[in-house]
Amino acid sequence: MRKVVVIGAGHNGLVAAYNLRRRGFCVSVLEASNKIGGMADTSEIFGVKVSRASYVLGVMPKPLVELFEIPVIEQDPYEVIVYEGKPIALWKEKQRRRKEFEKAGIERYSEFEQTLLNFKEVLKKFTFVTKPPSREEVLEEAKKVGAEDFLLKSCEALLSRYLPKELHYSFYYPGMNNSSAYLVAYFFAEWQVVKGGMGAVAQSVFKKALEIGVEVRLNTKVERILISKDRVLGVEADGKKFEADIVLSTASPVATASLLCHAPNFRFEAGKSNWRKHNVILKSYPKPPDVIKGYLNSLIDLESMGAGEIVFPSLCDDTLGGKVLNVMGELEPLFELFPDLKDCIKVVDTLTPKLAEKLYNLPGGNVNHLPMKEPYLFDERPKKGMGYRTPIKGLYMGGAGTYPGGQVSGVPGYNASNAVIEDFEQGEL
Ligand SMILES: Cc1cc2nc3c(=O)[nH]c(=O)nc-3n(C[C@H](O)[C@H](O)[C@H](O)COP(=O)(O)OP(=O)(O)OC[C@H]3O[C@@H](n4cnc5c(N)ncnc54)[C@H](O)[C@@H]3O)c2cc1C
Numbered sequence: 335m336r337k338v339v340v341i342g343a344g345h346n347g348l349v350a351a352y353n354l355r356r357r358g359f360c361v362s363v364l365e366a367s368n369k370i371g372g373m374a375d376t377s378e379i380f381g382v383k384v385s386r387a388s389y390v391l392g393v394m395p396k397p398l399v400e401l402f403e404i405p406v407i408e409q410d411p412y413e414v415i416v417y418e419g420k421p422i423a424l425w426k427e428k429q430r431r432r433k434e435f436e437k438a439g440i441e442r443y444s445e446f447e448q449t450l451l452n453f454k455e456v457l458k459k460f461t462f463v464t465k466p467p468s469r470e471e472v473l474e475e476a477k478k479v480g481a482e483d484f485l486l487k488s489c490e491a492l493l494s495r496y497l498p499k500e501l502h503y504s505f506y507y508p509g510m511n512n513s514s515a516y517l518v519a520y521f522f523a524e525w526q527v528v529k530g531g532m533g534a535v536a537q538s539v540f541k542k543a544l545e546i547g548v549e550v551r552l553n554t555k556v557e558r559i560l561i562s563k564d565r566v567l568g569v570e571a572d573g574k575k576f577e578a579d580i581v582l583s584t585a586s587p588v589a590t591a592s593l594l595c596h597a598p599n600f601r602f603e604a605g606k607s608n609w610r611k612h613n614v615i616l617k618s619y620p621k622p623p624d625v626i627k628g629y630l631n632s633l634i635d636l637e638s639m640g641a642g643e644i645v646f647p648s649l650c651d652d653t654l655g656g657k658v659l660n661v662m663g664e665l666e667p668l669f670e671l672f673p674d675l676k677d678c679i680k681v682v683d684t685l686t687p688k689l690a691e692k693l694y695n696l697p698g699g700n701v702n703h704l705p706m707k708e709p710y711l712f713d714e715r716p717k718k719g720m721g722y723r724t725p726i727k728g729l730y731m732g733g734a735g736t737y738p739g740g741q742v743s744g745v746p747g748y749n750a751s752n753a754v755i756e757d758f759e760q761g762e763l
Contacts, residue, residue, distance in 0.1 A: 344372025376533025392523030604698025702740025
């Protein structure tokens, strides 16, 4: 039986481990920290469970949500955008959703969304792959449905055609303005909270992996990937050698590169990260402003007010043991919106790129391991010519730094493990 070492028990590492084990490989997952999940992390703060890093699930494809029985708590509307002091509710039903934008005076929203959904159908064909597609391959298919501008225009240029500027950051993240509008489609999703916090995503996969015999070792930081003549031999961790025919790293490409002594082609940049995530434990819920009353169970998008996005997961999840507010952005602007918020706060846990670097063994604190923009899209992620395979035989990569990219999707781990299976079946390993 072929032996595999998976580096990292983040959700992608666990998905990869499960998929390889069910195809008969002998799989050990080595995790540096004392818990599974990586950035799909439910932590206890003052006895209350919080999604410490990621906070909503949206980009995981349905087949994986179903396969791993992820306990998603469906809300409708799944999101509300505050625009010009009024709510735009994103209902699951598209006509109802589109009417909301019309009501807000955004006449071209329907046209924009239809092209976007057509493009997302195209992207579906390129989701489960063992070799990332090139931009040109995706462009070819996009042309057939009239959605080529998602590849030919930047986020800012494309959205300017349809939406007022104040709404742009509800559809892509700051720093992506000049990057391909493909990213607008990548992040367009029905974002929902998960029962038990985002750590429950990893726990669901973990449970399935354990049932079929995956071994997971915590507090086991891989220090070196062992190679001889461009062939992987295993890894070194805790001063011990773990021999393996295959090593699949789901640590970030920057972290993976640091484990290789002489691999000149392995150089990656995590880019600059500048984000704040506040996990607020509340004594009581603050009085909501009228604009979001009735939508408190949904993800609340306050980007047009410069206040990021917030969610009160404890309003729809009674397993957290307390009242929780997650804030991706700054706290200050929220004090204006919720005048009594300061009095309601018990404790604030603030996560920064520096702290994430330490907690999640994540050089540079990039939430997506590598920037989500050119030149790290499609078959250039993590680097042109690599995909999930590397120039070192038996060494694969399958974390957020590989195609299609970051967020809690499980796709990189799933695809990378399928690349291993494919190579094995073709006698390449
Ligand atoms: C503040 C914040 C908010 C976010 N919000 C969302 C959101 O709402 N929705 C969403 O979908 N995504 C969100 N994300 C992004 C998302 O969480 C990540 O992109 C995703 O979890 C990455 O998963 P992964 O399994 O690829 O990697 P990781 O979660 O980084 O897991 C990699 C694992 O490898 C381990 N590791 C690293 N080096 C070694 C080593 N040498 N030896 C052994 N183990 C090692 C790490 O400890 C870690 O456990 C957010 C992230 C952050 C930080």
